[in-house]
Amino acid sequence: MEARCTACGAALELPCACKACGALQPLATERDPWTELGFEPGFDLDEALLKKRLLSASRLVHPDFHGADAASRELAEALSARLNRAHAILADEARRADALVVLLGGPDESTSREMPREFLLEVLEWNEVLEEARQARSWSATVESLRDELAVRRHGVLADVRALLAPTPARGDARLQPARAKLNAARYLDRALGELEALRLSATRS
Amino acid sequence: MGYIELNVLNQPVAPQQQGALGIDLGTTHSLAAIWKDGRPQVLRVEGESALVPSVVHFPREGAPVVGQAAREQAIAAPKDTLFSIKRFMGRGLGDVQQELATLPYAASETERGLIQLEVHGRKYTPEQLSALVLRKVHETASRALGETAPTRVVVTVPAYFDDTQRQATRDAARLAGLEVLRIVNEPTAASLAYGLDQRDKGVVVVYDLGGGTFDVTVLSIEEGVFRVLSTAGDTHLGGDDFDAALVTLARAEIAAAHGAEVLADAGCQQALRLACERCKIELSSAPRGEIHLVIPERRLAWRREVSREEFEALVAPLVERSMAACRQAMSDAKLAPERIAEVVLVGGSSRIPAVRARVAAFFGRKPHSELNPDEVVALGAAVQAHILVGGKRDILLLDVTPLSLGVETMGGAVSKIIQRNSTVPCSATEGFTTYADDQTGIDFHIVQGERELAADCRSLGRFKLRGIPPMPAGMAKVGVRFHIDADGVLTVTAKEEGSGASASIDVQPMHGLTDAEVEGMLASSFEHAKDDFEARRAADLATEIGTMVHAVEKNLNAARAGLDKESLLDLEEALARAKAAARDRDARALQKARDEFERASLPLAALLMNNVAQKALMGRSLDEV
Numbered sequence: 001m002e003a004r005c006t007a008c009g010a011a012l013e014l015p016c017a018c019k020a021c022g023a024l025q026p027l028a029t030e031r032d033p034w035t036e037l038g039f040e041p042g043f044d045l046d047e048a049l050l051k052k053r054l055l056s057a058s059r060l061v062h063p064d065f066h067g068a069d070a071a072s073r074e075l076a077e078a079l080s081a082r083l084n085r086a087h088a089i090l091a092d093e094a095r096r097a098d099a100l101v102v103l104l105g106g107p108d109e110s111t112s113r114e115m116p117r118e119f120l121l122e123v124l125e126w127n128e129v130l131e132e133a134r135q136a137r138s139w140s141a142t143v144e145s146l147r148d149e150l151a152v153r154r155h156g157v158l159a160d161v162r163a164l165l166a167p168t169p170a171r172g173d174a175r176l177q178p179a180r181a182k183l184n185a186a187r188y189l190d191r192a193l194g195e196l197e198a199l200r201l202s203a204t205r206s
Numbered sequence: 207m208g209y210i211e212l213n214v215l216n217q218p219v220a221p222q223q224q225g226a227l228g229i230d231l232g233t234t235h236s237l238a239a240i241w242k243d244g245r246p247q248v249l250r251v252e253g254e255s256a257l258v259p260s261v262v263h264f265p266r267e268g269a270p271v272v273g274q275a276a277r278e279q280a281i282a283a284p285k286d287t288l289f290s291i292k293r294f295m296g297r298g299l300g301d302v303q304q305e306l307a308t309l310p311y312a313a314s315e316t317e318r319g320l321i322q323l324e325v326h327g328r329k330y331t332p333e334q335l336s337a338l339v340l341r342k343v344h345e346t347a348s349r350a351l352g353e354t355a356p357t358r359v360v361v362t363v364p365a366y367f368d369d370t371q372r373q374a375t376r377d378a379a380r381l382a383g384l385e386v387l388r389i390v391n392e393p394t395a396a397s398l399a400y401g402l403d404q405r406d407k408g409v410v411v412v413y414d415l416g417g418g419t420f421d422v423t424v425l426s427i428e429e430g431v432f433r434v435l436s437t438a439g440d441t442h443l444g445g446d447d448f449d450a451a452l453v454t455l456a457r458a459e460i461a462a463a464h465g466a467e468v469l470a471d472a473g474c475q476q477a478l479r480l481a482c483e484r485c486k487i488e489l490s491s492a493p494r495g496e497i498h499l500v501i502p503e504r505r506l507a508w509r510r511e512v513s514r515e516e517f518e519a520l521v522a523p524l525v526e527r528s529m530a531a532c533r534q535a536m537s538d539a540k541l542a543p544e545r546i547a548e549v550v551l552v553g554g555s556s557r558i559p560a561v562r563a564r565v566a567a568f569f570g571r572k573p574h575s576e577l578n579p580d581e582v583v584a585l586g587a588a589v590q591a592h593i594l595v596g597g598k599r600d601i602l603l604l605d606v607t608p609l610s611l612g613v614e615t616m617g618g619a620v621s622k623i624i625q626r627n628s629t630v631p632c633s634a635t636e637g638f639t640t641y642a643d644d645q646t647g648i649d650f651h652i653v654q655g656e657r658e659l660a661a662d663c664r665s666l667g668r669f670k671l672r673g674i675p676p677m678p679a680g681m682a683k684v685g686v687r688f689h690i691d692a693d694g695v696l697t698v699t700a701k702e703e704g705s706g707a708s709a710s711i712d713v714q715p716m717h718g719l720t721d722a723e724v725e726g727m728l729a730s731s732f733e734h735a736k737d738d739f740e741a742r743r744a745a746d747l748a749t750e751i752g753t754m755v756h757a758v759e760k761n762l763n764a765a766r767a768g769l770d771k772e773s774l775l776d777l778e779e780a781l782a783r784a785k786a787a788a789r790d791r792d793a794r795a796l797q798k799a800r801d802e803f804e805r806a807s808l809p810l811a812a813l814l815m816n817n818v819a820q821k822a823l824m825g826r827s828l829d830e831v
Binding site for chain 1: 387388428429431433530533534537593594599602603604628629630631632633634689691692
């Protein structure tokens with residue numbers, strides 16, 4: 001059934017507000033990020049369209065335009081917060097895949113912490129170099145090549161995730177478990193890359 | 207006359223609600239702008255600077271003095287003249303040891319950990335002091351407009367301000383009797399002033415080096431939407447630090463030549479600071495500057511030439527600190543400097559040539575500096591104010607929260623709830639549970655910052671959840687919602703979900719000013735404002751009577767013969783009463799005396815006018831009368 005505006009009855013392009021009359025829509029139970037921004041759930045996403053939707057939806061729900069009374073300001077705050085959260089998830093490949101696995105009934109991060117076996121062996125090696133870098137607090141050619149290696153691996157892991165999640169599997173599909181394991185690996189890589197970036201910035205500073 | 211603007215402050219009468227002011231509340235100076243005739247305009251009184259020094263002076267008796275007049279007291283009364291108030295906003299005593307080391311103020315802390323500065327044995331929070339500055343800015347705006355300025359305002363803060371600093375700013379505005387429509391980040395405001403929405407799309411960097419704070423913000427502009435991608439900064443880096451570098455140099459040399467005791471006096475220190483600031487400003491337009499310090503009471507006359515090269519070497523570490531923040535912001539935005547379409551310079555300290563050169567080199571392009579860097583933030587705030595009162599809908603700002611928000615976990619680590627550079631408004635919900643049977647309360651500690659340990663982050667305070675229904679340990683499920691609003695200010699709400707009863711949970715913040723405290727201060731400030739107003743009115747009336755007495759005495763002897771006896775007697779009595787009343791401090795008595803004196807002097811005035819007219823008819827010029 002097509003959603004309609006609670007104020008004017010026009011068909012809603014996005015669930016947060018009505019483009020036709022500008023009315024904010026009531027704060028329903030939280031929706032998945034795709035629905036929030038008018039997409040079908042899936043790994044592949046038109047990023048230019050995503051940005052366009054964020055901007056046009058923000059123009060409708062941002063508190064800047066709903067300051068007349070406390071109630072509408074508060075509603076606008078809550079709707080904007082949801083919109084921004086949905087956008088943040090969809091704009092990041094790994095977070096998007098993570099949300100998709102959960103939405104399709106797959107294991108979430110807290111229940112399944114396993115990583116691909118071959119990956120674990122590499123993690124041990126990387127951790128050694130990481131620990132050395134932590135101790136030295138300086139940026140070296142070794143650290144830089146570790147950074148490059150991790151970046152390449154992250155790219156590869158996400159390509160694997162894409163292969164598992166696109167086209168979108170059915171609810172409870174067997175591919176969701178290996179996708180989760182790959183995402184756990186991606187999460188490890190993101191953390192390590194984040195730490196290396198912080199190290200690079202602080203090394204440039206001194 | 208001086209009454210109009212004072213009335214505004216003392217009587218919360220219906221203000222002009224059409225527009226709204228944009229106010230830049232700065233470390234060294236503050237100013238207001240308003241949207242008028244289709245563009246933002248700085249509000250300045252003819253013949254005066256638009257910049258109100260953010261300085262408050264407390265005379266031993268009478269009302270506080272704010273702005274330029276206060277700044278002029280800096281050397282004569284250094285301990286009673288408060289500078290750099292913004293550096294203390296939302297801070298505790300422990301946070302500002304560095305500031306206190308260089309400023310001659312006595313400070314203490316409230317039980318809730320707020321700093322208070324002491325003058326003449328009275329304690330003032332930075333909120334109260336900033337409120338005085340804001341009132342002065344509003345008063346100046348009213349004089350510039352020729353009518354009561356709107357009391358609805360947009361106030362700017364450094365992008366890197368944390369939650370407590372933002373709340374303190376909002377409280378200060380409330381104390382000044384202003385309604386805060388929005389707290390806007392200074393660099394974001396500046397980007398609005400530059401009209402960068404006119405360009406179709408692109409990424410813009412705003413480099414904002416002010417009097418006391420530094421921010422760098424990366425924004426993407428597309429279809430009139432200004433979306434902040436990242437922001438980074440340093441709330442302890444600004445023009446004050448550049449002055450301090452020169453002060454350190456000068457102190458060492460003066461101590462070597464004249465002995466260290468010369469500079470022990472707070473007034474001398476203040477004089478030296480101002481001399482160094484002048485030298486710094488000179489060096490922005492000339493290759494050589496001079497620190498020139500004259501303190502007659504100490505028989506000290508000291509000059510020191512400073513070349514631009516020497517100055518640049520002194521401040522290079524400070525400039526590099528700003529570049530570190532630039533690298534962080536670019537890294538967070540996941541952009542290389544080549545991707546930047548425009549760079550905009552904001553803040554008085556961005557006038558320093560070494561700063562400009564370094565920024566140009568880093569981003570590989572010449573930065574914009576067409577607009578006055580002291581005014582651009584207020585102008586942008588006026589644009590945002592205009593948007594918020596419904597005047598403009600084609601522009602939208604999407605800003606971010608500068609610091610990650612987290613909860614302290616067992617063991618003192620931080621569990622992040624909201625990541626830095628998340629677009630605001632944003633919210634997140636975190637589940638809490640009880641660890642003992644029939645436990646009805648939960649305490650938790652909220653911090654802001656990027657460090658792993660809670661102790662290394664900025665504490666936003668401990669929150670208490672009260673009113674959880676009694677049930678076995680671990681059964682209660684309290685959903686705590688953290689919401690950062692469009693002002694960048696956090697609100698915490700909680701709901702018990704486990705019991706299904708959805709009991710409302712009372713959340714008590716343990717920091718900052720409570721609403722009751724703000725109300726209390728507001729009430730007492732209105733009382734003081736009334737006293738201030740009465741005192742000012744009395745002073746003005748006494749001056750006016752003085753002028754009238756002088757005029758009457760000057761003319762009375764010559765005109766005595768022409769007056770009838772009754773009028774003469776009446777006038778002489780009124781004159782005596784007026785002279786007595788002028789020493790009075792009661793405004794009502796003064797008003798009465800003035801009015802009676804004016805009435806009694808009417809026959810004399812008529813006579814004088816007649817004489818003038820006759821002489822004019824006799825062909826003599828008025829000048830000769």
